[in-house]
Amino acid sequence: xxxxxxxxxxxxxxxxxxxxxxxxxxxxxxxxxxxxxxxxxxxxxxxxxxxxxxxxxxxxxxxxxxxxxxxxxxxxxxxxxxxxxxxxxxxxxxxxxxxxxxxxxxxxxxxxxxxxxxxxxxxxxxxxx
Amino acid sequence: xxxxxxxxxxxxxxxxxxxxxxxxxxxxxxxxxxxxxxxxxxxxxxxxxxxxxxxxxxxxxxxxxxxxxxxxxxxxxxxxxxxxxxxxxxxxxxxxxxxxxxxxxxxxxxxxxxxxxxxxxxxxxxxxxxxxxxxxxxxxxxxxxxxxxxxxxxxxxxxxxxxxxxxxxxxxxxxxxxxxxxxxxxxxxxxx
Numbered sequence: 001x002x003x004x005x006x007x008x009x010x011x012x013x014x015x016x017x018x019x020x021x022x023x024x025x026x027x028x029x030x031x032x033x034x035x036x037x038x039x040x041x042x043x044x045x046x047x048x049x050x051x052x053x054x055x056x057x058x059x060x061x062x063x064x065x066x067x068x069x070x071x072x073x074x075x076x077x078x079x080x081x082x083x084x085x086x087x088x089x090x091x092x093x094x095x096x097x098x099x100x101x102x103x104x105x106x107x108x109x110x111x112x113x114x115x116x117x118x119x120x121x122x123x124x125x126x127x128x129x
Numbered sequence: 130x131x132x133x134x135x136x137x138x139x140x141x142x143x144x145x146x147x148x149x150x151x152x153x154x155x156x157x158x159x160x161x162x163x164x165x166x167x168x169x170x171x172x173x174x175x176x177x178x179x180x181x182x183x184x185x186x187x188x189x190x191x192x193x194x195x196x197x198x199x200x201x202x203x204x205x206x207x208x209x210x211x212x213x214x215x216x217x218x219x220x221x222x223x224x225x226x227x228x229x230x231x232x233x234x235x236x237x238x239x240x241x242x243x244x245x246x247x248x249x250x251x252x253x254x255x256x257x258x259x260x261x262x263x264x265x266x267x268x269x270x271x272x273x274x275x276x277x278x279x280x281x282x283x284x285x286x287x288x289x290x291x292x293x294x295x296x297x298x299x300x301x302x303x304x305x306x307x308x309x310x311x312x313x314x315x316x317x318x319x320x321x
Contacts, residue, residue: 023316024316026316027316040164040168041165042169042172057184058165058169058185059183059184059185059189059190059193060185060193062158062161062165062190063190063193063194066158066197067197067201070201085164086160087164087168088157088160088161088164
């Protein structure tokens with residue numbers, strides 16, 4: 001019960017809310033990394049770190065990639081590398097490209113609308129400082 | 130412990146905790162994680178300890194794969210047992226999971242109960258039905274003893290098709306609702 005109550009209370013904290021937001025975007029972010037070509041897991045992690053502010057526990061990405069593959073959005077292939085061991089490369093399927101396009105459109109219109117809504121909030125904060 | 134031993138021990142723990150997966154799936158995961166550890170250590174010059182710490186504990190990593198599989202399989206299944214098991218797993222992770230679990234139990238009990246009484250009606254016709262006293266609802270279902278007069282049963286044999294239809298619809302709706310919740314929940318399982 002105590003745990004339940006803690007989680008209910010956690011719902012009001014901004015950092016909990018932000019974590020939910022990041023989790024929701026993670027699937028789209030992972031797909032977006034692969035838009036320009038195939039990458040292996042570690043490359044996807046580094047791509048997310050450099051191209052977005054999404055820093056995650058490194059283990060997290062692998063189960064997500066497995067799920068996206070099971071859903072038919074990704075395919076994978078093992079490629080021999082100079083490193084001496086093969087690497088598992090992921091690429092978008094046609095269904096994955098389609099899904100990502102829809103997600104990108106929805107995301108852009110959603111965040112654009114919210115940014116307009118939030119403009120006065122951020123403007124006022126600057127005035128006070 | 131040498132670095133090779135550290136990696137081996139991590140991968141062994143991972144493999145052990147990936148029990149429910151097929152051997153093929155399990156080995157593919159272990160191979161991929163092994164490649165990650167080598168690449169990550171080489172690329173950043175970080176120690177194997179650091180790389181393994183950044184991956185998170187092996188049993189937790191395995192649990193993420195297992196939960197993913199459990200929920201994925203259940204969200205395509207119609208078996209109440211599989212669906213309830215996945216819902217129970219979800220219930221350990223947050224309030225919304227608990228809500229889904231109790232709604233699922235309620236839906237199954239209601240739907241299953243209605244279908245069952247519909248099937249029992251031909252055997253105990255006098256004890257199964259919907260009873261009213263004038264305009265006021267008294268009781269419904271299969272009751273021993275049946276409500277005494279002035280309460281009277283209003284549906285007669287119509288109870289059978291009605292109970293079967295409404296009960297089946299409740300079961301279908303419950304199944305659909307659980308599968309939808311499971312599918313949505315997959316997106317929120319990630320650990321940051």
